[in-house]
Amino acid sequence: MKYKQTHLQEKHEKATFGFWLYLMTDCLLFASLFATFAVLRNNTNGGSDAAELFSLKFVLTETILLLLSSFTAGLSLIYANQKQSLRSLLYLSITTLLGVAFVSMELKEFYQLIAEGNDWQRSAFLSAFFTLVGTHGLHICIGLLWAFTLIWHLIRRPIDDTVIRRLSLFTLFWHFLDLIWIFIFSFVYIIGVAA
Secondary structure, three states: HHHHHHHHHHHHHHHHHHHHHHHHHHHHHHHHHHHHHHHHHHOOOOOOOOOHOOOOOHHHHHHHHHHHHHHHHHHHHHHHHHHHHHHHHHOOOOOHHHHHHHHHHHHHHHHHHOOOOOOOOOOOOHHHHHHHHHHHHHHHHHHHHHHHHHHHHHOOOOOOOOOHHHHHHHHHHHHHHHHHHHHHHHHHHHHHHHH
């Protein structure tokens, strides 16, 4: 029995280490996208720039939704550690709904930009913008699929160490995406509108 627990613990530690490595590669990906955006942000090809295109009020609402979802993800993990399945499920469901609202707003912004003729082919600035923000949105969608899987697990089985580990890694991923969004909000939107 002790061997089985030690083997399981080693397996969990390797998975956690692997996940940290994945997050580091994601940091490199986003660092590259931010650097590309920084170089291309003034290359508008005679078109609109950030100050003309973006509504800070709209993006602030997106930011608040994502920050709230990070808070509720943390609450879900806290309740899972206390073996309170229903509360953990409730807060994970709220996290998911807030994430869906965030992605919906992002898609609405993309749709409006494209409908006004400001798609990724219009200028290098817009190409870099759509790539950076779209990559973040894709990560959010992957996180939402992960959250739906965790919700299914919480509904079908009691909380055990495996579920807590998976929820811990999901929460870490979700907080990471919030951090990336804060950089996007600051660097792309606030500085872009203020410049």
